[in-house]
Amino acid sequence: MATESPIMNLGTVADWAVATATFLAVVVALFKDEVAQWWRRPILAVSVSLEPPHCHKTVLRYTVQRTALTLAQAQCYYFRLWIENQGKTRATQVQVFAARLFRRAADGSFQQDVHFLPMNLRWAHAHSRGPEGGPEVYADGISPKMGKHCDLGHVIDPANRAECGESIGGVSPTSTLFALDLEFPPNTGSHLLAPGIYRLELQIAAANAQPVTKLLEITIAGSWSDDERIMFRDGIGLRVIS
Numbered sequence: 001m002a003t004e005s006p007i008m009n010l011g012t013v014a015d016w017a018v019a020t021a022t023f024l025a026v027v028v029a030l031f032k033d034e035v036a037q038w039w040r041r042p043i044l045a046v047s048v049s050l051e052p053p054h055c056h057k058t059v060l061r062y063t064v065q066r067t068a069l070t071l072a073q074a075q076c077y078y079f080r081l082w083i084e085n086q087g088k089t090r091a092t093q094v095q096v097f098a099a100r101l102f103r104r105a106a107d108g109s110f111q112q113d114v115h116f117l118p119m120n121l122r123w124a125h126a127h128s129r130g131p132e133g134g135p136e137v138y139a140d141g142i143s144p145k146m147g148k149h150c151d152l153g154h155v156i157d158p159a160n161r162a163e164c165g166e167s168i169g170g171v172s173p174t175s176t177l178f179a180l181d182l183e184f185p186p187n188t189g190s191h192l193l194a195p196g197i198y199r200l201e202l203q204i205a206a207a208n209a210q211p212v213t214k215l216l217e218i219t220i221a222g223s224w225s226d227d228e229r230i231m232f233r234d235g236i237g238l239r240v241i242s
Helices: 005-040 228-235
Strands: 044-047 053-065 070-083 091-104 110-112 139-142 148-156 178-179 196-206 209-220 236-240
Touching: 044 091, 044 196, 044 209, 053 228, 070 091, 070 139, 070 236, 091 209, 139 148, 209 228
Parallel strands: none
Antiparallel strands: 044 070, 053 070, 070 148, 091 110, 091 139, 091 196, 148 178, 196 209, 209 236
């Protein structure tokens, strides 16, 4: 019975090795830029923490028509998300989009609010931009290993919220509402959340990064406290669940 020559076997292995190396060299040459770009891409992440400086008590100043146009103020809590770039390249034109809102039903399931108007959230501590003076919803950029606050929403002292134009029919005037800080407050009032448990689907994206979808759970007890510690413990709950 004939057997293959060891020299032939070695030649065959060497030929395959050369062919494989040549193929890999061609693949690297064709896709090295894409691979490098993927490796160095921005990676956007979101977190939330119920403590300063991410969330804190402050004073909201507003004008109201009484006997005359009056400058008034109200106690208010602001809640912010921390958007971080965990990648190796600066993320440009970053936006945080509130895509869908769900509310927990009596049976424990979460039902989508079909009346919620999807919209960008506002970047914190940012001045109005553009000829129309709208809020900043596209951050110029976030460098690697750096972050930026994005306004999620606020809760106004119930004693003043009606005067600030934040009311929902059927909700007690002594109860708190959570107002999402959307790009523009819709006339439908779908950004005002009554007491309950909600899940807000967020899409965080940049001009040079694919969108990242996160789910944020918001619990609104309806109670108000002037004590920041008590308010963050008993009045409002926030957590990223996925």
